[in-house]
Amino acid sequence: MTSIGLIARKESGELLKSGRGLAWLLALSVILSVFSLLFVSNTELSLLDNAQVVYMVMGTITALGALLAVVLGSDAIAGERERGSLVPLLLTPVSTGDIVFGKMGGQAVAWVVTYFLSLPYLWAVGSSGQNLVEAVVYLALLGTPVVLGFGFFSLGLSARFGNVRAALITALIALMLLASPLLLGPGLRQSTIGKAFDTVNPFSAAVNSFDSVVIDSQPFSMQLGRFAVTLVWLILTLWFAGRSVRTVEI
Amino acid sequence: MLIEIDGLELSLHQRLILAGVNLHMQPGDIYGLLGPNGAGKSTTMSVLNGLRQASSGHVSVLEMDPWTQRREVHRQIGVLPEQAGFYDWMNAQDYLRWFAELYDRALAVGEIQLQLAQVGLDAKNADPIGTYSRGMKQRLGLARALLNRPKLLVLDEPTNGLDPRGRREIHDVLLGLTRESGVGVLLCTHLLDDVDRLCTRIGILHQGKTVVEGSLSELLAGGPAAGMRYRLRLLAPPLRTEFAHGIRVVAQEGQWWRLDIGSGTSPQDAWRELLDAGWAVSEIHREGGGLEDLYLNLTTTEAAA
Amino acid sequence: MKSIPVWLFACLLILAAASARAADPLDISLSAQPSNPATPQMGDHLNFVSAIRNTGQTPAQGIVAWISLVQVDPGHEQPVDLEDWSAHKAVTRAILAPGEQITVAWPMRLIQAGDFRVVISAVERDTPHIITSPFLDFHVRRKPVVESKRVLPVAFGVPGLLGLAMFWRLRRRWSVSQKLDRREK
Known part of the structure; x- marks a missing residue:
């Protein structure tokens, strides 16, 4: 196995075997459960159309995936440094680039786990409606670059700040800002600033694409622009993480 | 040469941290790098580990530049850093197996157990590392440093947190390694007892500068602290406490007197002179070692200046 | 008028x-x-x-x-x-x-x-x-779209399984620390 694979294996093992990682996954599943139960128990919500519910759950899954990526990314460099396990890793014959890519691989595994954990919820709320398969596919297609981008961004912050708390707070503020389309109603997003923000915001791109595909049954050709925005976000954050890791001080 | 450092200087954030470090180490040497807190020991180690780039001076580790040939250097050295963190959720065997794979080594279960037993850990213990005591983690750190069969071991406070028996066991491991395979050990420690027992050469850093470097026996024989300190118990107060040369009264507390006897005076001559001066001695204890004096003499600000 | x-x-x-x-x-x-x-x-x-x-x-x-x-x-x-x-x-x-x-x-x-x-x-x-x-x-016509018969098993089952995994891990850790305590005594 390559060094990148070995580090990614360790990172994903930490998520699946350590008490901390399991606690995060449990927290994610509890949030999704509460959300799903709301749809059943609340009269208004339970009458929402299937596609509408699937769209809302997709947005929530993306936000939760990004949240987990932010937590893991903030801990990736600064946390290891604070726990004293970064220096032994840097003293192996593995390049810094491989360490970073390995950690990114760990984040990808975390997202895959979150994704598969959320599929039963998507099925539960949307199996009798339309476009469930499309929902599953588009969650992978657009959710992945958005979530991994947040992970890489927070990994870069973690390397730059060398302090988990500072990296986490900054990354959370960025997440709150970019995920605001989930919180703001469509009305607020129709202003000029709102539209401009929506155009460049990867989170909006993903959420609008979910809406377009799941609710309006629009084709992939109409999602190309949004898909491109999420890819640009992924590339920019990858570049930022790569540059930031070079500034790591022992 | 395992390590060759001449005139190493390093500035961090416009502050001169290392201002002339020299360090020379041959295969089979156990080299003690000493110095008070903040003297620059850990920074020197980070430069020779390739984690920091020297501002100026010559640094060579295993005939390589540790900064530009970092990966090759890392392949051939084993390091126990001061803060040797682990992944608490793993057990020792899984951890060593994983770590060895980073060196492209696939360790069999037997090899791992041997490695653990070598540093005094229970080879079959499957408990997570998070449950280990500090001493156990220190031993595991040493096992990790030995994984790649290094030519050079760089150990920062390796016996920290170990009980006297544990320290003795680690000493034996290190002595065995240098004797059997010619591994060089660079030991960075505050424990002069470790240095006294293990090291063949020492270097003392003070304020980012090497103030002395050389063979331990030579330094003790001819260094500024050559000579001995004794603690004497007297039956009655002495008649005279001033002596012409070679003997100096350092302190007195009740019946106990502390004396320094210089290297130019033999103990027999000194006892005779003391008897002549009316010293009724009932007990004699030799105090401290020459190393402690050497260290203290060289690391006081005035001495360094 | x-x-x-x-x-x-x-x-x-x-x-x-x-x-x-x-x-x-x-x-x-x-x-x-x-x-x-x-x-x-x-x-x-x-x-x-x-x-x-x-x-x-x-x-x-x-x-x-x-x-x-x-x-x-x-x-x-x-x-x-x-x-x-x-x-x-x-x-x-x-x-x-x-x-x-x-x-x-x-x-x-x-x-x-x-x-x-x-x-x-x-x-x-x-x-x-x-x-x-x-x-x-x-x-x-009204149609309840989110059916409890699908949601309830998932909403309770997934966290339940993860909770069980955590419980098993905590129990194992607890037994390890008990063992260590005994060893120290």
Whole structure:
């Protein structure tokens, strides 16, 4: 196995075997459960159309995936440094680039786990409606670059700040800002600033694409622009993480 | 040469941290790098580990530049850093197996157990590392440093947190390694007892500068602290406490007197002179070692200046 | 007696409106497609078709036509935000020659239960008022879409399984620390 694979294996093992990682996954599943139960128990919500519910759950899954990526990314460099396990890793014959890519691989595994954990919820709320398969596919297609981008961004912050708390707070503020389309109603997003923000915001791109595909049954050709925005976000954050890791001080 | 450092200087954030470090180490040497807190020991180690780039001076580790040939250097050295963190959720065997794979080594279960037993850990213990005591983690750190069969071991406070028996066991491991395979050990420690027992050469850093470097026996024989300190118990107060040369009264507390006897005076001559001066001695204890004096003499600000 | 002038004024207004309508250059028809379900329920798709025809003598210019939906349940009358109902909310046409007609299909997915009224409205550059189609009413049956028989097992099962994994791990860790305590004693 390559060094990148070995580090990614360790990172994903930490998520699946350590008490901390399991606690995060449990927290994610509890949030999704509460959300799903709301749809059943609340009269208004339970009458929402299937596609509408699937769209809302997709947005929530993306936000939760990004949240987990932010937590893991903030801990990736600064946390290891604070726990004293970064220096032994840097003293192996593995390049810094491989360490970073390995950690990114760990984040990808975390997202895959979150994704598969959320599929039963998507099925539960949307199996009798339309476009469930499309929902599953588009969650992978657009959710992945958005979530991994947040992970890489927070990994870069973690390397730059060398302090988990500072990296986490900054990354959370960025997440709150970019995920605001989930919180703001469509009305607020129709202003000029709102539209401009929506155009460049990867989170909006993903959420609008979910809406377009799941609710309006629009084709992939109409999602190309949004898909491109999420890819640009992924590339920019990858570049930022790569540059930031070079500034790591022992 | 395992390590060759001449005139190493390093500035961090416009502050001169290392201002002339020299360090020379041959295969089979156990080299003690000493110095008070903040003297620059850990920074020197980070430069020779390739984690920091020297501002100026010559640094060579295993005939390589540790900064530009970092990966090759890392392949051939084993390091126990001061803060040797682990992944608490793993057990020792899984951890060593994983770590060895980073060196492209696939360790069999037997090899791992041997490695653990070598540093005094229970080879079959499957408990997570998070449950280990500090001493156990220190031993595991040493096992990790030995994984790649290094030519050079760089150990920062390796016996920290170990009980006297544990320290003795680690000493034996290190002595065995240098004797059997010619591994060089660079030991960075505050424990002069470790240095006294293990090291063949020492270097003392003070304020980012090497103030002395050389063979331990030579330094003790001819260094500024050559000579001995004794603690004497007297039956009655002495008649005279001033002596012409070679003997100096350092302190007195009740019946106990502390004396320094210089290297130019033999103990027999000194006892005779003391008897002549009316010293009724009932007990004699030799105090401290020459190393402690050497260290203290060289690391006081005035001495360094 | 006082109400007579008011009635007369109202009649005049109606006549004026009728004559104005008669002078409208555009005529808009609206019909439901025969393939639409007879008693639609939430989630079903409906299609409406409207034909916009220039009945005037001169070309109609800058035409914008759009669909509007109003909920008409007694006590719940309100306009409906079509955001989730349809992606096809308006059409434009730069010019429509006299006698020319455009046919527009208005697909719609039924999001909410209740009584609704749909209407197509249009404006034309030189006509100073809005032109509307006749109303079309329909009823959407209620359908609970999120079924508890699917949600409940998932909502309790997934965290339950993860909780069990954590419990097993904690128990193992606890037994390790007990073992270490015994060893130290």
